[in-house]
Amino acid sequence: MLNNITIGQYFPAKSVIHRADPRIKILVTLLLIVTLFMAGNFTTLLLCGGFTILSILLTKIPLKMYLKTLKAIWMILFFTAVLNVFYSTGEGDPLFKWKFISIYSEGIERAVFIAIRILLLLIISSALTYTTSPSELTDAIERLLKPLKFIGLGGAVHIFAMMMSIALRFIPTLIEETDKIMSAQKARGADMESGGLLKRAKALIPIMVPLLSSSVRRATDLAEAMECRCYNGGKGRTKLKQLHLGIRDWLILFFAALLLTAVIVLNTLPVI
Amino acid sequence: MSILKVEGLTYIYGEGTPFRIAAITDVNFEINSPGLTAIIGHTGSGKSTLIQHLNGLIKTEPGHVFVDDVDIWANEKEIRDVRFKVGLVFQYPEYQLFEETVEKDIAFGPRNIGLDEDEIQQRVVWAAKKVGLTDELLKKSPFELSGGEKRRAAIAGVLAMKPSVLILDEPTAGLDPKGRDMLLDCIVEYQKSENAVVLLVSHSMEDVARVADNVLVMNGGRLAMFGKTQEVFSRGKELEKMGLAVPSIMKIVSALREKGVNLPDGILNVTDAKDALLHLLKGGEPNA
Numbered sequence: 219m220l221n222n223i224t225i226g227q228y229f230p231a232k233s234v235i236h237r238a239d240p241r242i243k244i245l246v247t248l249l250l251i252v253t254l255f256m257a258g259n260f261t262t263l264l265l266c267g268g269f270t271i272l273s274i275l276l277t278k279i280p281l282k283m284y285l286k287t288l289k290a291i292w293m294i295l296f297f298t299a300v301l302n303v304f305y306s307t308g309e310g311d312p313l314f315k316w317k318f319i320s321i322y323s324e325g326i327e328r329a330v331f332i333a334i335r336i337l338l339l340l341i342i343s344s345a346l347t348y349t350t351s352p353s354e355l356t357d358a359i360e361r362l363l364k365p366l367k368f369i370g371l372g373g374a375v376h377i378f379a380m381m382m383s384i385a386l387r388f389i390p391t392l393i394e395e396t397d398k399i400m401s402a403q404k405a406r407g408a409d410m411e412s413g414g415l416l417k418r419a420k421a422l423i424p425i426m427v428p429l430l431s432s433s434v435r436r437a438t439d440l441a442e443a444m445e446c447r448c449y450n451g452g453k454g455r456t457k458l459k460q461l462h463l464g465i466r467d468w469l470i471l472f473f474a475a476l477l478l479t480a481v482i483v484l485n486t487l488p489v490i
Numbered sequence: 491m492s493i494l495k496v497e498g499l500t501y502i503y504g505e506g507t508p509f510r511i512a513a514i515t516d517v518n519f520e521i522n523s524p525g526l527t528a529i530i531g532h533t534g535s536g537k538s539t540l541i542q543h544l545n546g547l548i549k550t551e552p553g554h555v556f557v558d559d560v561d562i563w564a565n566e567k568e569i570r571d572v573r574f575k576v577g578l579v580f581q582y583p584e585y586q587l588f589e590e591t592v593e594k595d596i597a598f599g600p601r602n603i604g605l606d607e608d609e610i611q612q613r614v615v616w617a618a619k620k621v622g623l624t625d626e627l628l629k630k631s632p633f634e635l636s637g638g639e640k641r642r643a644a645i646a647g648v649l650a651m652k653p654s655v656l657i658l659d660e661p662t663a664g665l666d667p668k669g670r671d672m673l674l675d676c677i678v679e680y681q682k683s684e685n686a687v688v689l690l691v692s693h694s695m696e697d698v699a700r701v702a703d704n705v706l707v708m709n710g711g712r713l714a715m716f717g718k719t720q721e722v723f724s725r726g727k728e729l730e731k732m733g734l735a736v737p738s739i740m741k742i743v744s745a746l747r748e749k750g751v752n753l754p755d756g757i758l759n760v761t762d763a764k765d766a767l768l769h770l771l772k773g774g775e776p777n778a
Contacts, residue, residue: 402580
């Protein structure tokens with residue numbers, strides 16, 4: 219029941235995007251997010267949409283996977299859109315008026331605009347996590363944050379990256395563990411699906427206590443294993459996988475930059 | 491009448507993702523009388539998935555599981571009652587202990603059945619005795635116990651529900667030889683005293699030969715063999731192909747047979763082999 223969580227899940231495949239340098243992927247994702255917020259009219263938004271669709275086609279990941287992440291947030295999407303419809307006022311006459319509620323055509327336009335923007339944001343960020351394994355991701359973050367050492371935060375960057383990779387590494391383990399404990403308690407007749415709020419909260423105790431104790435155990439084991447292998451922080455540590463930028467990576471970055479420029483330029487033009 | 495019957499069971503993990511794996515494919519078997527059946531198979535052969543179907547933790551889709559001739563999914567709302575009838579002890583069950591005292595933890599199952607306090611107390615004491623936990627341990631926190639004691643406390647938690655079908659997934663994994671033998675004896679004793687059907691997943695062929703009446707072999711998600719322990723282990727060559735071994739003593743016996751030593755059938759353990767060999771050496775009639 220817990221294995222349908224898809225946000226932040228790596229989806230192995232052989233595609234240009236999968237092979238691209240994770241640092242570039244993070245930068246491009248950030249760049250695309252900025253571009254999305256820069257896009258001020260439908261023309262530029264459609265341009266971003268086209269770019270996004272092209273990118274996710276290049277990832278060779280079934281569209282079904284992207285739709286699955288949408289399922290998790292469609293409520294947020296829906297409410298943001300609805301609120302925008304009601305709270306926007308326009309210049310002309312309202313399309314619909316009832317007591318204090320009035321809907322303007324601008325409001326609907328705005329709602330659609332914002333919904334598309336959130337949708338694209340979500341798709342872009344899931345494309346990043348789908349095509350980049352957690353270890354690649356943290357590796358890239360560590361590398362990108364390296365300049366922080368100039369303000370005396372070099373050690374912190376490594377610790378942060380290590381914490382992140384450990385946390386990411388243990389998400390599936392803990393999900394699996396939770397599943398196992400739930401099954402074990404269900405096998406003893408634990409009832410987690412019925413009853414009021416208090417009863418349900420109480421039903422969580424048989425799951426939370428073993429989960430907590432096993433997390434502590436795992437943490438101790440991991441710490442000991444790391445000590446045994448002489449882990450002493452980031453100092454003098456080398457990488458098994460060195461990241462290299464290839465022509466493909468520069469091209470990807472170039473196209474993203476091109477998109478940003480195009481959006482900025484098109485924004486200044488009068489709306490067609 | 492069958493006590494436990496499995497029909498056309500297939501289960502696929504991660505349908506629609508690249509991680510799609512058929513865990514079990516078209517498994518059919520039937521157990522008609524009380525006894526101890528061992529489930530053996532290479533890692534990933536589908537043993538764990540199979541046993542989770544038997545108490546309704548995984549929905550049969552497609553396929554059927556019948557307990558006492560009733561399809562366990564006939565009434566979806568009553569699936570919880572099936573779990574009291576079919577007790578399942580997971581691998582490393584000690585990690586599921588959560589109560590303040592061992593006593594309360596063992597009482598968790600019986601309390602979920604909805605028994606009255608007297609009956610619960612009785613069952614706790616009874617189950618603790620079955621697995622050899624002393625009264626003073628019952629008052630302790632489960633986190634203070636030793637590894638072996640924790641394991642036994644967790645198993646007692648399932649025994650206390652007095653299931654007529656008891657399934658254990660590698661109950662002896664990680665225990666020392668003494669603890670292992672003791673636990674196996676407890677399980678055999680439970681089977682006999684309650685006249686229950688016990689299914690035991692195990693990787694130790696010696697243990698299987700010692701306690702099992704029947705053996706069920708899983709291979710690549712399919713049921714490969716199901717029969718009397720003696721019959722299954724006599725197919726040593728096939729078992730080896732599946733990455734399984736027969737107990738060492740049975741290897742010796744079959745090697746002796748190939749050399750022309752006339753040993754009787756039905757030798758499963760060292761004691762039997764010793765008796766048969768001594769019988770022959772003393773000049774007794776072969777196959778007596």
